Amino acid sequence: MRIATWNINSITARLPRLLEWLSSAQPDVVCLQELKVAPEAYPEEALRELGYESVVNAGGRWNGVAVLSKVGVEDPVVGLPGAPEYEGAVEPRAAAATCGGVRVWSVYVPNGREVGHAHYAYKLEWLAALKETAAKSAPGALPFAILGDYNIAPTDQDVWDISLFDGATHVTPAERAALTALEDAGLAEVHPRALKYDVPFTYWDYRQLGFPKNKGMRIDLVFGNAAFGSAVKDSYVDREARKGKGASDHAPVVVDLEV
DNA sequence: ATGACCTTCAAGGAAGGA
Numbered sequence: 146m147r148i149a150t151w152n153i154n155s156i157t158a159r160l161p162r163l164l165e166w167l168s169s170a171q172p173d174v175v176c177l178q179e180l181k182v183a184p185e186a187y188p189e190e191a192l193r194e195l196g197y198e199s200v201v202n203a204g205g206r207w208n209g210v211a212v213l214s215k216v217g218v219e220d221p222v223v224g225l226p227g228a229p230e231y232e233g234a235v236e237p238r239a240a241a242a243t244c245g246g247v248r249v250w251s252v253y254v255p256n257g258r259e260v261g262h263a264h265y266a267y268k269l270e271w272l273a274a275l276k277e278t279a280a281k282s283a284p285g286a287l288p289f290a291i292l293g294d295y296n297i298a299p300t301d302q303d304v305w306d307i308s309l310f311d312g313a314t315h316v317t318p319a320e321r322a323a324l325t326a327l328e329d330a331g332l333a334e335v336h337p338r339a340l341k342y343d344v345p346f347t348y349w350d351y352r353q354l355g356f357p358k359n360k361g362m363r364i365d366l367v368f369g370n371a372a373f374g375s376a377v378k379d380s381y382v383d384r385e386a387r388k389g390k391g392a393s394d395h396a397p398v399v400v401d402l403e404v
Numbered sequence: 405a406t407g408a409c410c411t412t413c414a415a416g417g418a419a420g421g422a
Contacts, residue, residue, distance in 0.1 A: 154421085155411055179421085181411065206412050207420070256422060296422070315422065350422070351409035359406090362422075388406050394421085 146216065146245055146402045150176040150292035150365055151386075152253070152348070152395035156209075157182050159393055160191065166386055167195050170399065173216045174244045176251030176292040180209030180237075187211075204237040210253050210293070216245030227277055229270040231255070231263075238271070246404055247373070248282060252293035257314040265314060268296070272323035276330050283331030283370040288404060290369035291332065294395065299324055299334065302344055303363035315364060324368075332368040337380040337398050345382040348395045355394075356387055365398050376402040 149172040153159040156177065167175070175197070180187070184203045192199055192213060200221040203209040212218070225239035241250045252275065257268040275291065282289045297320045301307040310316045324334075339345035346361025355361065367380065379401040387396040 158411065179411095256420080258420085258422085313422080348422075349406095354406085354408050357406045357408085364422080384406090392406095394410075 147172045148174040151397035152178040152294040154393040155181040175213040177211045178253040202237040202240040210251045214244035219243040227274040248289040250291040280330040288373040305360040335367040
């Protein structure tokens with residue numbers, strides 16, 4: 146089984162490239178983030194034509210996630226249990242489904258904006274809620290994974306130049322401690338291989354030739370329980386999908402499982 | 405070559421991204 150996660154930065158703008166990638170990469174399950182689409186405008190039919198059912202959590206202009214599956218959708222959940230509100234609203238940042246015997250969550254962790262900003266506190270609260278969900282599902286025999294845009298670089302090597310991140314979000318000890326908390330809950334990171342260069346970055350800023358200069362960050366992550374981890378045969382970042390006109394600023398992370 | 409921000413909402417520019 147092939148599972149992928151991809152922040153597509155608007156499913157409307159990215160639909161041609163998404164459909165092309167689905168046809169070539171042939172994933173069975175895909176976790177999408179940053180749909181940036183109203184629920185009624187979600188391209189359900191176009192995805193169904195390629196064989197994918199969707200579990201969608203969309204709220205219009207910002208955020209939005211989905212789980213696509215060719216291998217069935219059971220026990221769908223829309224929204225993270227216990228998720229905090231931001232400015233009085235629960236945002237569409239999580240969706241889950243059991244697909245072909247694997248429980249998957251698609252998550253879009255809040256950005257945080259700046260250390261000390263209300264959005265940063267919100268990010269840490271959101272991650273604390275995510276840990277609770279992880280702790281409930283991790284011990285089971287069912288392969289379980291949380292895939293998505295975590296907006297956290299796990300180590301200093303996961304950004305192109307750590308000296309430029311002094312005081313910035315995405316690399317703070319508190320954010321990284323939230324990843325350690327997921328490990329305490331029984332999950333472990335699935336480390337992808339790079340198709341080029343040493344570090345398999347997953348995000349490159351659109352500005353200032355970020356991608357050609359490989360000024361990237363590894364912030365799209367996969368955390369799985371023991372049953373998931375033991376089924377992993379391969380994982381890589383498909384940086385080819387970041388090339389050319391009309392690309393998302395993130396590349397897909399692909400995980401191949403033997404289940 | 406991978407190339408110097410992009411997307412949404414809406415009507416011009418703001419907001420968010422990281």
